[in-house]
Amino acid sequence: MKKSLSMSARKTREAYCFILPAFVYILFVLGYPLLYNVYLSLRDVDVKNLTKGGDVFIGLKNYADLFGNATFRLVLKNTFVFTIACLVFQFTIGFALALFFYQKFSLSGPVRGLLLVSYMIPMSVTGLLGKNIFSNAGLVNNLLSKIGIIGPEWLVNTSTAMIAVIIMNCWVGIPFNMLLLISGLTNISPDVYESASIDGANWIQRFAHITVPLMKGSMLSVLMLGFIYTFRAFDLMYIMTAGGPLNSTDVLGTYSYMLSFTQYKFSMGSAVAMVLFACLFVVGLFYLRLLVKEEED
């Protein structure tokens, strides 16, 4: 008895040794910057005292100032509008394409591969493309004029700039969603569909009662990954609109960068980054809970 106990104790110790490198890695690579960011966001570090010192602890004043600032509230709203709109469109269109390309027809493989091109292009290039496509005399307005519609000044108006940015992001996000959802579809055994067909289920019933329930895990993963990926968007806006006009396409990522690196309000920039982190953290917790619940089921 005693022997087996010490065996298990040794095994536990060994297990901790295996965890240690990952733990140290997380501590330094993730923990340190995060804690430093929290520290910065609670002080008043700016261009005047970054290197000279003299910055003081001001508690949550930066956060209070941020939420009292109309621009920040707009930026926060933009971030959610951008993320939710992108998720809705890229998920539904991505799912539809996944179902379509899951059908085995000739050329379905190569066409699926081609669709991935937009996902493989670096975001900065996508941003430049978007800037050209949506300029006043760009491709979109040119095509619209062919069917007799005078297109809006996409990137100049505060009401349309966000739409243009969302379209460009979906262009990248749709193939990404499609790819992940197809791999989810391939995990469903064809036998299930076959027996359902024999029982007389039509395609709507098969979709609602077989595909959706069995895809729940993949769908949640895709939505969560999509949320995290979209919520921290930066490069697309930075290149395509620089957050403008008038902050209409500014999101938390670009706003934090602007505060820290253009205006040297380091503490304020950190506070924005913390808000970004907090939002993602909540979503992450939610996702973990769902995963645990699924495992229990």
Place this chain on the structure above:
Amino acid sequence: MKKRLLVAGAAVMAMMAASMTANAEPTEVTLWHYFDASADKEAIVEWVDEYNSIQDDIHITSTYVSRTELMNQYTVGALSGELPDIGMVDSPDMASYISLGVFEDITDQLEEWGELDQFYPGPLTSCKDPDGRIYGLPQNTNCLALACNMDLLEAAGYDHMPASLDEFKEMVAATTNPDDGVYGFAMCCISTEEGTFQLLPWLRSASGGEGVNVDNLTAESAVNGLTVLGDFVSNGYMSKECVNWTQSDAFNQFAAGKAAFAEVGTWHLAMTDAINGAFNYDFCLLPTGDEGTSTSTIGGENFGVCSGAADVDACVDFLEWMCSKEKEAEWAVVAGKIPTRQDSEAEYTYETDGFDVFVEEMNYAQARGPHAEWPSISEAIYTAAQSVFVDGTAPADALAAAMEKITPIVEETPLP
């Protein structure tokens, strides 16, 4: 034993000799710049090679880093200490980097040099902190003037360039031709420092009396200036896309014949090949106010020695060589800029009349700041203009909103 001693002695001698040669090796020095036009990009490499060949104290390696990336490197380097030895910086940004501790105080070395009084006060001030200590030298300077498409002016019935704001308004309206896609005026109002650079002449104009600085933008003359630009946009005389245009985009509109007038920088004189004889053009002072007055903004790049540089004195020697009387004149011609020294005489070989206009305009050109929080002031200014152009906000309200941001900044640390 004796033999062994001899060998050991020889070895010691050889090591000493080797270390002496090592001492004679020039110190390796890095220089970061963001010159990206073909002329100045090549010139900086040639100049560094030339300097490396005429002295043995330092060996400079020049590296191109894009402007935005270079700015980020300075900000990060302020904390981490990873900075080049010599660095280039846009003049309005210098005050912030001095405050961040990016540059060495080289006042003593420069005073010993004894040529500081030759530099124009505007560009030199941008290298100073509020106490008057100097952290670099202005390497080139420039300002803004008006480029005019003389063919379009003639077609609209004018045989001269505008001399006052009122005349300019009239001409911009007359030269606009939507059927041909020609706008009267093109300028850059992008949401970066470039936008502020081009907006300031209109906001600080001397119309109906005295001009004002950015700590008093609710003054009548500033509101009037922004109203004129806002009316250009709302009447369709200027494209609303100016809020996304960089200065080179605005110049390209002019060069393509899509704008009768454009607000252009001195450096564009080195790029007039783009027009390629398609139309007659000329330059005049920016007509920002009453007849006989003009306002412009000083631009230009400074070079400083970064904190922790390998050999500060030798790096200062390089700056002094680079900004010497002869070299200043040479650079101005190569890069299409204006020398920062009164004793440098640039002998331009192209667009000589154009350069005359810009040199005269320098008399009316005003500095931005210097102020450590200039980027925040700048943001308030371009945001005000964009809200007028994009959202149709009343200019007086937009500038009042800008002043709400600017006033606390200048109350804490006043503008010089």
